[in-house]
Amino acid sequence: MRTVYNxxxxxxxxxxxxxxxxxxxxxxxxxxxWLERFSLNLPDAPVPRPVWIHAVSVGESVAATPIVNGILExxxxxxxxxxxxxxxxxxTVINRFGDTVxxxxxxxxxxxxxxxxxxxxxxxxxxxxxxxxWPNLLSCCHQKxxxxxxxxxxLSHKSTARYRRFPxxxxxxxxxxxxxxxxxxxxxxxxxxxxxxxxxxEITGSLKFDVELxxxxxxxxxxxxxxxxxxxxxxxxxxxxxxxxxxLLRVFADLKAKHPDLLLLLAPRHPQxxxxxxxxxxKLGYQMSRKSNGDPCSSEVTxxxxxxxxxxxxxxxxxxxxxxGGSMMPFGGHNVLEPAALGVPVVVGPYTYNFxxxxxxxxxxxxxxxxxxxVALRDCIDRWLDNSDDRDQAGAxxxxxxxxxxxxxxxxxxxxxxxxxxxxxxxxxxxxxVDRLPQ
Numbered sequence: 001m002r003t004v005y006n007x008x009x010x011x012x013x014x015x016x017x018x019x020x021x022x023x024x025x026x027x028x029x030x031x032x033x034w035l036e037r038f039s040l041n042l043p044d045a046p047v048p049r050p051v052w053i054h055a056v057s058v059g060e061s062v063a064a065t066p067i068v069n070g071i072l073e074x075x076x077x078x079x080x081x082x083x084x085x086x087x088x089x090x091x092t093v094i095n096r097f098g099d100t101v102x103x104x105x106x107x108x109x110x111x112x113x114x115x116x117x118x119x120x121x122x123x124x125x126x127x128x129x130x131x132x133x134w135p136n137l138l139s140c141c142h143q144k145x146x147x148x149x150x151x152x153x154x155l156s157h158k159s160t161a162r163y164r165r166f167p168x169x170x171x172x173x174x175x176x177x178x179x180x181x182x183x184x185x186x187x188x189x190x191x192x193x194x195x196x197x198x199x200x201x202e203i204t205g206s207l208k209f210d211v212e213l214x215x216x217x218x219x220x221x222x223x224x225x226x227x228x229x230x231x232x233x234x235x236x237x238x239x240x241x242x243x244x245x246x247x248l249l250r251v252f253a254d255l256k257a258k259h260p261d262l263l264l265l266l267a268p269r270h271p272q273x274x275x276x277x278x279x280x281x282x283k284l285g286y287q288m289s290r291k292s293n294g295d296p297c298s299s300e301v302t303x304x305x306x307x308x309x310x311x312x313x314x315x316x317x318x319x320x321x322x323x324x325g326g327s328m329m330p331f332g333g334h335n336v337l338e339p340a341a342l343g344v345p346v347v348v349g350p351y352t353y354n355f356x357x358x359x360x361x362x363x364x365x366x367x368x369x370x371x372x373x374x375v376a377l378r379d380c381i382d383r384w385l386d387n388s389d390d391r392d393q394a395g396a397x398x399x400x401x402x403x404x405x406x407x408x409x410x411x412x413x414x415x416x417x418x419x420x421x422x423x424x425x426x427x428x429x430x431x432x433x434v435d436r437l438p439q
Contacts, residue, residue, distance in 0.1 A: 221317025
């Protein structure tokens with residue numbers, strides 16, 4: 001099956017170049033450093049051998065933050081190689097860690113490309129954030145005795161069914177992973193059903209509960225609130241995806257009729273859609289300001305478009321109610337823990353299979369509402385806009401849940417310490433030191 005996979009990948013390789021060119025027309029960052037994706041023009045490999053962390057995009061890079069910080073603190077002599085797939089993920093890594101890590105684009109999963117990348121950097125081990133299964137990458141690491149940890153792993157019912165359709169290649173990938181740190185019991189059971197041994201799996205919880213918000217986020221939120229208008233009620237719609245803005249703007253029109261002072265903060269998930277969403281707002285007749293233009297937010301403005309990256313926490317902190325996108329359409333949802341950690345009640349749509357257990361937990365304590373359609377979405381938001389006491393209670397419940405479920409990072413760091421202790425590194429912690437680490 002891997003031979004078939006490789007043959008298909010080779011055939012579509014020219015399309016990858018077309019894809020880079022096409023995306024690069026709209027987003028210059030896709031053209032920059034594109035050779036890295038083919039393991040060409042790579043920066044010099046750090047010495048000594050680095051720890052390799054891979055995170056696809058923004059959310060996974062943010063979730064990796066406590067792991068990066070833990071490695072930098074415990075093993076300051078060991079470099080970190082951090083790969084991402086998207087330019088926005090790369091920007092997140094650079095903005096968060098600066099030159100404390102080496103950021104490179106993730107190589108395409110072609111045998112020669114992966115082999116060249118691994119031989120160049122010679123990582124001591126690989127940490128894959130969430131469920132990143134790449135046949136050639138995992139095979140290469142296995143052949144070169146590079147231990148692999150899959151951290152913050154999750155596996156939906158849909159993904160499990162897809163992997164079961166290709167049992168031989170799935171089994172080979174799973175067997176090449178040495179440690180699997182899963183978010184919950186359902187994830188563990190699904191990995192076991194795909195052939196992962198129980199001895200390789202540890203339930204650590206979600207790293208996203210260990211969200212490390214900037215210490216200044218509350219102050220920044222208060223400052224933004226003054227800019228937006230302290231007398232206004234603010235609805236934040238974060239990480240919205242294609243097709244959701246139409247639903248939100250329809251709901252917003254109904255809410256605006258009842259709450260005339262309501263301001264909508266709209267933050268599309270992907271930068272290439274900023275202009276499209278702005279045009280949609282104009283066509284529907286809304287008075288809109290764009291952050292990138294430095295526009296003021298006067299009382300006449302009804303929608304403030306957040307067409308920038310990396311600022312969601314500040315705007316969540318400035319809002320009264322938060323809708324988290326990717327959930328009204330079948331995208332699986334996005335991170336609901338940022339607004340919850342800030343004490344903001346959260347509304348999502350029915351498609352949250354990427355965060356099933358987290359959504360269920362927040363919903364069980366009243367910190368999150370699930371809207372099955374646009375009518376329910378309007379009613380959920382309206383209920384919280386009507387009652388500030390209910391909003392405060394929901395926000396407090398969410399903040400408490402986040403605080404109670406922290407600790408995944410410490411558990412993942414225990415696994416990393418075991419990996420380091422098993423290596424030949426002279427500075428690896430001894431067993432007694434590892435055993436003293438927090439459970």
